[in-house]
Amino acid sequence: MVAPEQVRVTTTRQISVEGHDPVSLLISWLNELIFLFDTEYLLFRTFTLEVISETQVRGRADGEVYDRQRHDLSSAIKAVTWHEAAITQTAEGYQARIIFDI
Template identity: 25%
Template sequence: MKHYKYFSTTADMGMVVSGKDISEIFINSAMGMFNLFSASENFKPKEEFMVRLKGENWEELLFKWLNELLFYYDAYKIYFVDFQILRIEPYRIEALIRGDKIENQKIEREIKAVTYHNLEIVKKNNKWEAKVLFDL
């Protein structure tokens, strides 16, 4: 079962992400964003980057995390497939991310930015859920 579900607004798109803990929220959000770019399975974890970020709350940290990944994607054309979270605590994250340079794989969509609009992370009944809206 996929742990992210897309939704559409009139002009843009977003996703609702679920996970059993905060770590899964960050991993599943990243997977959800990259699957929006392309559903191709021809990307391999060839190139590796280290990401270290801090925020003032979980929402800000998620905003920064997705924007960091978007930066690598847009500036260096890297599609990430593997997200290994080394450390996560309020409100810091340290992760190893692995991906592949986009060559001939089909890219279906671009997003301009991750927005703060209605961005939220909530914990209900031992399950975490996040809502993120993208500017297409």
């Protein structure tokens, strides 16, 4: 939505989500970030994961409130879709495929 270099770190939110598998967990995490933008106008730049398992992620997101004077908002994301959502393990780590509804 906004280039990361445009976001300052002035606020922090604790985020905890659950899912029944890694894909649903990733979708829950991303939907929580969208919810925080929709309700509190928060943009995030850095993330610290404190707990991560197959069914739970708990961590911290750092960023700031959206400022139309400073942030170049390309488009708002309405939701994360389940269409073709996937997580695969590669030699370098993990790769995710997510499609957003804008």
